[in-house]
Every structure is written in C-alpha cells, then in structure tokens.
Amino acid sequence: MSKVTSSIIPLLIGSLTYSDAANTVQVRQATLDALSLVPEKYAYSVIHGARRDVLRALVKARDDRKRLVRADAVKAYNKWLNFGDI
Numbered sequence: 001m002s003k004v005t006s007s008i009i010p011l012l013i014g015s016l017t018y019s020d021a022a023n024t025v026q027v028r029q030a031t032l033d034a035l036s037l038v039p040e041k042y043a044y045s046v047i048h049g050a051r052r053d054v055l056r057a058l059v060k061a062r063d064d065r066k067r068l069v070r071a072d073a074v075k076a077y078n079k080w081l082n083f084g085d086i
Contacts, residue, residue, distance in 0.1 A: 004042055005050040009035075013057040028069045032061065036076035039083040054080050 015023065015031045035054060038047060058080060061073035 002042075002046045004038065005047055009038065009047070009050045009054060013053060016057050016061050025066050025069060028061070028064065028066075029072050032058075032069065032072040032076045036072070036079050039079050044084040048084060051080060051083065 012031050012035050016028060016035075035058070038054075055077065058073050058077040062070055062077060064070050064073065
C-alpha cells in the first residue's frame with residue numbers, strides 16, 4: 001500500500017466529513033481540489049484501492065449545503081469515476 005492511499009486520501013476524506021466550525025467552505029473546496037488532482041498525478045495501480053472510499057465521500061459531498069462545494073464535488077466525482085476506465 002502506498003503513502004497516498006494509506007495516509008493522504010483518508011485525511012482528505014476525513015476533512016470532507018468533519019463537522020466543526022473550522023471546516024469552512026474554503027477548507028472543503030481545497031479538499032475537493034486536492035482530491036480531484038490525485039487521479040491526474042498518480043497511476044491507477046497506486047490509488048485504485050481507495051477509489052471506492054473516495055467515491056462514497058464525494059457522493060456525500062455532492063449533498064453539501066453550499067453550491068460551490070457541490071459543484072467542486074461533482075467535478076472531483078467525475079474525475080474519480082472516469083479514472084481507470086479509459
């Protein structure tokens with residue numbers, strides 16, 4: 001298991017679902033931006049194990065109360081969904 005799937009991705013998923021005053025719209029957007037970059041920067045063989053967990057978290061993020069977060073979640077979801085299906 002690589003560093004990405006064992007440490008970075010769970011932290012990003014956790015920051016999406018964390019409910020606290022510190023979890024602002026900007027934090028959630030930055031998290032979604034980082035998650036959407038992962039499929040572009042890493043090979044499928046490195047992160048395929050985390051794909052299901054990321055997609056589940058992104059489904060929940062698509063129901064966020066802020067429209068900007070929902071839009072970023074849809075973009076990230078589409079990148080992860082199409083990742084490896086080439």
